[in-house]
Amino acid sequence: MVTFMTAIGRLLTAFGFLFATFAATSAWAERKLALVVGNGAYVHATPLANPVNDAQAxxxxxETLGFETYTGLDLDKIGMERLLRDFTRxxxxxDVNIFFYxxxxxxxxxxNYLVPIDAVFEDETALDFEAVSVDFVTRQMSFSNxxxxxxxxACRDNPLSDKLSRSMGATRSTAVQNGLAEMKINNAGKGMAIAFATSPGDVALDGDGLNSPFTTALLKHIDAENTDIAEVFxxxxxxxxxxxxxxxxxxxxxxxxxxVMLNPVTELKAVARAPQTSSNVGGGAAAPGGNMLEEQKMLFDLARETDSVDDYQAYLDSFPNGLYANNARRSIRRLAPKTVRRQRLCPHAHQRRVR
Structure with a gap:
């Protein structure tokens, strides 16, 4: 016969396990997608050194934050539109979508327009055919909830805008700006935030280092734990x-x-142990403690840090029915096709950038 205190202890243990499971699931169950584009190898303008580095980083x-990424490097107009279509579908x-350019x-x-690497801009009629409107991108994203x-x-000094301005004549040339203009937010779904590298109408720096000043700062802060995106920015x-x-x-x-937190971290609290009672009739064993959960968390945290299929599989080999088993399987499914996807989605990068 099991004592009353032992029964209470087991009940608390079960409740703690269910709470931990719910907390972990709510933290990692979201589906997160990102479209990342870096254009630097411009054919008809001075190439930019950092956009490809910025996009890759x-x-x-x-990806370390759990996003499935659609990455395009040095894309022409057709390549940008094709990648955008795959992403928006x-x-x-x-649950969360990011577009980085x-x-x-x-x-x-x-x-506002984003400029593919093959843009020429001989006159203003070429704008719709050779550039990608930011409004078009945000409208496509707004179809999601x-x-x-x-x-x-995207506000870097752009000689193509000067060329377009000259082709438009004196009365219309002031309509062209190197910097981007303020935008109206599309309020569909759970909302939208648009972050510009610099103030409206100003020109941002490409940077002397490996990355631009804006991307450098974004890389530093975007994974801040339990931090709202407004504070990150x-x-x-x-x-x-x-x-x-x-x-x-x-x-x-x-x-x-x-x-909106891009890196929500839920610490799993120690699960209460049932008190051990030597006088239990029939030798009723005490409920399991938190050691096994700690081992699971340590192994799964290692897999999240490396984001490796082998490490996620190592967790599953040890704990096939563990607390994080479903998350590990989802991560393996996410990582398995990644190499194939990158080869399919980045044809221009492979063709134009030889390292």
Whole structure:
């Protein structure tokens, strides 16, 4: 016969296990997608050194945060539209979507455009055929009921905008700006936030290091634990402003329905042990303690840190029915097709960039 205290202890243990399971599931069950584009090898303009580095670093960072990434490097107009279409189709069923762009951008008549590497801009009629409107991107993202975040490191000094301005004549040339213009937020889904590398109408720096000042700061802060995206961007703004001698101030336009944390961390509290009672009739064993949970968490945390199929499989080999088993299986499914996806989605990068 099991004592009353032992029964209570087992009940508390079961409740603690269910709470831990719920906490872990709520923290990691979201489906998160990211579209990351870096254009630097411009054919008809001075190439940019850092956008490809920026995009590669951002894709890696977002993957460690559990994002499934669609990455494009040095894309022409067709390549950008094809990648965007693949991404937005998948994003309809996600919970959080991110679009990150590094490269040339400009504003014409208050509309913002991203510039593929093959753009020529002989005259203003070429704009719709050779550039990608940011409004078009955000409209596609808004078809999802997700949280949509847009990061535009796209205000770099752009000789193509000068060429377009000259072709438009004196009366219309002022409509063209190197910097991007303020944008209206599309309020579909759970809302949207658009982060610009610099203030409206200003030109952002490409940077002398491996990454631009804006991307450097974003990489540093975007994975801050349990931190709302507004606070993340406040830190990014401070870093960029200070590191550019106060010449560049990022800008955020936000309309979200609640807090958004890209790296929510839920610490699993120790599960209560049932008190051991030597007088239990029939030798009723005490409920299992937290040691096994701690071992599971340690092994799964290692797999999350390396984000390796082998390490996730090692967890499953040890704990096939463990607390994190479903998360490990999802991570393996996410990682397995990644190499194939990158080869399919980045044809221009492989063709144009030889390392």
């Amino acid at each position: 951002m894709a890696t960072k977002l 998948a994003a309809k069923d996600s 590094a490269g040339h951008g400009m504003s014409v008549d208050g509309t 997700a949280v949509n975040l847009v990061f535009l490191d 406040s830190r990014v703004t401070g870093d960029v402003y200070n590191n550019t001698d106060q010449s560049q101030r990022p800008w955020l336009n936000v309309s979200l329905t609640g807090p």
